[in-house]
Amino acid sequence: MKQWKNFTKGFIKDNPVYILLLGLCPALGVTTSAFNGLGMGLATTFVLLGSNTVVSIIKNLIPNKVRIPSFIVVIASFVTIVQLTMEAYMPDLFESLGLFIPLIVVNCLVMGRAEAFASKNNIGSSIVDAMGMGLGFTLALTMLGGVREILGAYSIFGIQLIPGVTDGMLVFVLAPGAFIGMGYLIILFNYLKKKTA
Amino acid sequence: MEYFAIIIGAIFVNNIVLAQFLGICPYIGVSAKVSTSVGMSGAVLFVMTLATIVTFLIYNYVLEPFNITYLQTISYILVISSLVQMVEIILKKVSPELYQALGIFLPLITTNCAIMGVALLTIQNEFTLLQGVVFAISHAAGFALAIILFAGIREHMELMDLPKAMRGAPAALVVAGILALAFMGFAGLV
Amino acid sequence: MAKKESTFLNMVLSLFLVTAAASFTLATVYNLTAEPIAQAREAKRQFAISQVVPEFDRLESKMFLPPDGGDSLEFNFAYLNNELVGIAVNTWTNRGYSGRITAMVGFYPDGRISDVVHLQHKETPGLGDKIDKSKSDWSDQFKDIDPETTTLKVRKDNGDIDAITAATITARAYCDAIQRAYDTFADHVLSQTKQEEGLEL
Incomplete structure (x- = not known):
């Protein structure tokens, strides 16, 4: 039960993007479509999972003062692994996510979970925490991507909703739509949080 | 002419915050007052320029010759975080006034993806060192422009009677969206 | 702990x-x-x-400098049964709305364009990205035209190419990239084949 709560907290109650306002750069930058949002979310989840696991294993071996630099090295290694693997096996997605893949390393969410959770808890809980937070992040990005794709291109995951119509309200695919869409999704999540609490 | 294109492009057309979505965290986080956003801009200008120079040298004289460019991400983040630490220590000793002004913003900068982003873009665009420096300074200027404008608007918004649900982050994001819309007018300038 | x-x-x-x-x-x-x-x-x-080129069984790559300077272009000569069937040129332009655009332009040996596809671009989604074949059939108009007789410019600039609605700059840039490919092609390849044909006559 406790683990289940630990797992689901990232979905709504502590949603990393809409409630904690972490990782806003990739959330705004790559979500021009639902698919890109999903890809970025899963890439971040993988890094989070790897770093949380390793950090909770080595937490007792690392002297306190060099804790942060060690965590940074661990996170950066996982980011590079994702970067190389994606370039090899998903070159199209790699291209559309571009700069934001190496920038996972400065995503406050990843560092935040390593420092605030994994360095204080055992491996099991750290993995559950990473899964929950990662999926919450993925959910957030896919939703924002979905909203922008539906309004901006009248399609979802590349499937046209209105046959023959390809041009939607373009502003939602462009930069302003990202900010405005996120603003309204924050309102929605604040409402949901109040409802479920 | 080339430098002119880099400067205008970085400040207006591809504004780092409003068009490239880098450095959103400080943009939303420390933009409640004009004075703090000026301080943050100063710190960004300082660190961004230094970080671009150092990472440029590391990439071209260490990573590239030894064919270990896959260590780019890991070495950049280490260099940037130690650079920030070092700047903090030196500033404390050399210029206490400057430290007073920028000090509290420096630790926040390590996780500012704008710094890392500009360092990576400098390599991606195959700039020379001088071009890279101009690129970094102009991006910092673009950041300053965006955040100071935004803080000015937010100070006025404090006095407005907004619906309760809109207060705070949602309203800030919608305003940022409208600013981004305004900046789109610069597109195609170069 | x-x-x-x-x-x-x-x-x-x-x-x-x-x-x-x-x-x-x-x-x-x-x-x-x-x-x-x-x-x-x-x-x-x-x-x-x-x-961008007809069916082939062998490729040969060479680099040529464009006449206006800048980065050299990669020419891919495509052969079928040892006969030249087409040349695919990897070309670029820096005049895109959001910077550099790269494209692959295919030519028939006689100088006509067989087809064009983009390789990389950062153009505005929904507007400039119509150069992408999967988004729009805009770039099909380049098929089978001979740059010798057709002016590779948008109609606004007294050319023969239809611009993209609300993305004239992108269309102009794409024309620039194709023109660069053609100029280099004419300089290094077409002039040679024409000379050879002249000798045979």
Whole structure:
């Protein structure tokens, strides 16, 4: 039960993007479509999972003062692994996510979970925490991507909703739509949080 | 002419915050007052320029010759975080006034993806060192422009009677969206 | 939980071990993925070439400098049964709305354009990205035209190419990229084949 709560907290109650306002750069930058949002979310989840696991294993071996630099090295290694693997096996997605893949390393969410959770808890809980937070992040990005794709291109995951119509309200695919869409999704999540609490 | 294109492009057309979505965290986080956003801009200008120079040298004289460019991400983040630490220590000793002004913003900068982003873009665009420096300074200027404008608007918004649900982050994001819309007018300038 | 005490020795040692482990892991992953990455890139290039030239069984690549200077262009000569069937030119322009656009332009040996596909662009989604074949059939108008007789400019600039609605700059840039490919092609390849034909006559 406790683990289940630990797992689901990232979905709504502590949603990393809409409630904690972490990782806003990739959330705004790559979500021009639902698919890109999903890809970025899963890439971040993988890094989070790897770093949380390793950090909770080595937490007792690392002297306190060099804790942060060690965590940074661990996170950066996982980011590079994702970067190389994606370039090899998903070159199209790699291209559309571009700069934001190496920038996972400065995503406050990843560092935040390593420092605030994994360095204080055992491996099991750290993995559950990473899964929950990662999926919450993925959910957030896919939703924002979905909203922008539906309004901006009248399609979802590349499937046209209105046959023959390809041009939607373009502003939602462009930069302003990202900010405005996120603003309204924050309102929605604040409402949901109040409802479920 | 080339430098002119880099400067205008970085400040207006591809504004780092409003068009490239880098450095959103400080943009939303420390933009409640004009004075703090000026301080943050100063710190960004300082660190961004230094970080671009150092990472440029590391990439071209260490990573590239030894064919270990896959260590780019890991070495950049280490260099940037130690650079920030070092700047903090030196500033404390050399210029206490400057430290007073920028000090509290420096630790926040390590996780500012704008710094890392500009360092990576400098390599991606195959700039020379001088071009890279101009690129970094102009991006910092673009950041300053965006955040100071935004803080000015937010100070006025404090006095407005907004619906309760809109207060705070949602309203800030919608305003940022409208600013981004305004900046789109610069597109195609170069 | 007891935090480990920080002494100079154990700090240096643990940081060294962490970075060593990280570099070792990354080197391994890099070696494992180096080949798939190269393959993915090559597959992408081959695919782009096969889209713009007729069927071929052999490729030969050469680099040529464009007459206006700048980066040299990669020419891919496509042969079927040892007969030249088409040339795919990897070309570029820096005049895009959001910077550089790269494209693959296919020519028939007689100088007509067979087809054009974009390789990379950062144009505005929904507007400038209509140069992408999967988004719009705009770029089909380049098929079968001879740049000798057709002016590769948008109609606004007294050319023969239909612009993209609300993205004239992108259309102009695309024309510029194709023109660069053609100029280089005319300079280095067409002039030679014409000379050879002249000799045969």
